[in-house]
Amino acid sequence: xxxxxxxxxxxxxxxxxxxxxxxxxxxxxxxxxxxxxxxxxxxxxxxxxxxxxxxxxxxxxxxxxxxxxxxxxxxxxxxxxxxxxxxxxxxxxxxxxxxxxxxxxxxxxxxxxxxxxxxxxxxxxxxxxxxxxxxxxxxxxxxxxxxxxxxxxxxxxxxxxxxxxxxxxxxxxxxxxxxxxxxxxxxxxxxxxxxxxxxxxxxxxxxxxxxxxxxxxxxxxxxxxxxxxxxxxxxxxxxxxxxx
Amino acid sequence: xxxxxxxxxxxxxxxxxxxxxxxxxxxxxxxxxxxxxxxxxxxxxxxxxxxxxxxxxxxxxxxxxxxxxxxxxxxxxxxxxxxxxxxxxxxxxxxxxxxxxxxxxxxxxxxxxxxxxxxxxxxxxxxxxxxxxxxxxxxxxxxxxxxxxxxxxxxxxxxxxxxxxxxxxxxxxxxxxxxxxxxxxxxxxxxxxxxxxxxxxxxxxxxxxxxxxxxxxxxxxxxxxxxxxxxxxxxxxxxxxxxx
Numbered sequence: 508x509x510x511x512x513x514x515x516x517x518x519x520x521x522x523x524x525x526x527x528x529x530x531x532x533x534x535x536x537x538x539x540x541x542x543x544x545x546x547x548x549x550x551x552x553x554x555x556x557x558x559x560x561x562x563x564x565x566x567x568x569x570x571x572x573x574x575x576x577x578x579x580x581x582x583x584x585x586x587x588x589x590x591x592x593x594x595x596x597x598x599x600x601x602x603x604x605x606x607x608x609x610x611x612x613x614x615x616x617x618x619x620x621x622x623x624x625x626x627x628x629x630x631x632x633x634x635x636x637x638x639x640x641x642x643x644x645x646x647x648x649x650x651x652x653x654x655x656x657x658x659x660x661x662x663x664x665x666x667x668x669x670x671x672x673x674x675x676x677x678x679x680x681x682x683x684x685x686x687x688x689x690x691x692x693x694x695x696x697x698x699x700x701x702x703x704x705x706x707x708x709x710x711x712x713x714x715x716x717x718x719x720x721x722x723x724x725x726x727x728x729x730x731x732x733x734x735x736x737x738x739x740x741x742x743x744x745x746x747x748x749x750x751x
Numbered sequence: 752x753x754x755x756x757x758x759x760x761x762x763x764x765x766x767x768x769x770x771x772x773x774x775x776x777x778x779x780x781x782x783x784x785x786x787x788x789x790x791x792x793x794x795x796x797x798x799x800x801x802x803x804x805x806x807x808x809x810x811x812x813x814x815x816x817x818x819x820x821x822x823x824x825x826x827x828x829x830x831x832x833x834x835x836x837x838x839x840x841x842x843x844x845x846x847x848x849x850x851x852x853x854x855x856x857x858x859x860x861x862x863x864x865x866x867x868x869x870x871x872x873x874x875x876x877x878x879x880x881x882x883x884x885x886x887x888x889x890x891x892x893x894x895x896x897x898x899x900x901x902x903x904x905x906x907x908x909x910x911x912x913x914x915x916x917x918x919x920x921x922x923x924x925x926x927x928x929x930x931x932x933x934x935x936x937x938x939x940x941x942x943x944x945x946x947x948x949x950x951x952x953x954x955x956x957x958x959x960x961x962x963x964x965x966x967x968x969x970x971x972x973x974x975x976x977x978x979x980x981x982x983x984x985x986x987x988x989x990x991x992x993x994x995x
Contacts, residue, residue: 516871516872516873517872518872518873518875563873565873582869586869586870591870591872591875592872592875593872594869594870594871594872595869596869625826625830625838625839625840626830626835626838627760627838628760628761628762628835628836628837628838629760629762629807629809629877631762631835631836633873
């Protein structure tokens with residue numbers, strides 16, 4: 508069957524995450540209903556990253572098979588029926604067998620942290636407000652320690668769908684996005700549930716001197732979940748890119 | 752009476768503007784009620800820029816006289832009782848006679864325009880989405896024409912509280928804030944109601960080739976209101992700084 512690919516952006520604040528859940532407003536449900544309106548058939552989406560409630564996306568990718576024809580300018584038509592906190596950046600036919608989840612070669616996430624002493628109303632639900640001192644060198648060292656192949660058992664909920672806890676992080680680095688906002692860029696073939704958010708929570712503890720770099724390194728060898736730091740809140744997290 | 756000065760930021764989306772209006776949620780009312788809670792007396796605020804509904808601020812300034820004492824760490828105490836879309840960045844005693852409105856030497860506004868072909872859910876209510884082509888050179892020339900002393904009658908509502916329509920714009924320039932977002936920075940001792948928004952609407956018409964630079968120049972000599980362009984929407988506008 509012919510396959511299409513969507514590149515998607517959303518403000519996650521008012522969504523109960525990506526995945527369909529009865530009675531909840533989800534990105535998947537809004538998109539599938541928009542697609543049904545413009546295609547005249549029921550569509551099942553496959554997604555690259557199943558983001559949780561509150562998590563944003565600037566470069567999410569989804570794919571679907573369809574039986575009829577794709578109309579002209581499908582992205583424009585879709586955006587005309589989608590709510591304002593969700594937009595399709597690109598919609599185009601894809602190679603047969605393209606699968607947004609399985610064909611992905613890497614996912615890139617960004618986690619934004621507001622480090623000013625006062626909160627910023629315009630960053631509400633857009634960044635974690637972290638009012639404690641952080642040492643940028645320690646943060647950078649923590650990020651460097653995360654790069655590579657590790658057992659991330661400590662960084663995902665104990666009750667989980669995962670069987671294998673080993674992952675390879677290809678890139679992990681903090682940058683100053685602007686005065687008062689630090690952002691982590693992290694890239695891997697795949698991530699486990701909450702993995703980026705627990706990594707961020709733990710790195711901030713290292714940056715604040717509340718946990719040593721050695722402790723973080725030890726955690727990356729398969730320590731139990733409750734040994735790692737707090738799960739940073741969803742509203743600082745953005746899925747920015749999926750590579751194929 | 753002792754006087755204090757506040758530097759304030761807010762997301763204007765859910766406010767009916769700065770100024771008190773019965774039955775409406777305003778920045779002034781939220782702040783005055785927060786001040787009354789921490790000071791134990793009724794406060795009347797004077798503000799540098801009376802922003803309209805939907806307009807944001809990252810550097811608004813207000814002042815007030817008080818009869819009792821300012822508590823320790825007043826900004827922190829205020830922020831603890833203020834709603835999440837409003838924050839006090841600084842609160843400190845000011846020189847006797849300081850008046851946020853009359854003592855101001857310049858106001859700086861920023862107007863953000865999203866120029867991408869697709870809307871951006873994360874810029875919803877944060878920038879004007881302008882999907883038509885704009886020529887950056889024409890925009891720059893339009894901004895340069897605005898600098899200086901002009902009769903801005905065409906750029907404020909005909910039914911208005913103003914008596915004098917002459918103003919001097921000290922700086923007016925577009926910059927690329929990031930890929931797909933242009934921002935105007937404009938500075939003057941004072942602005943008339945809607946002035947920045949009508950200027951932006953008219954400059955975008957010049958940038959799109961729908962109005963000539965000569966027409967803009969002619970408008971700056973006191974043409975009637977209906978000769979100028981559309982009023983750009985409030986949600987792209989930010990009061991960023993007040994100079995004293």
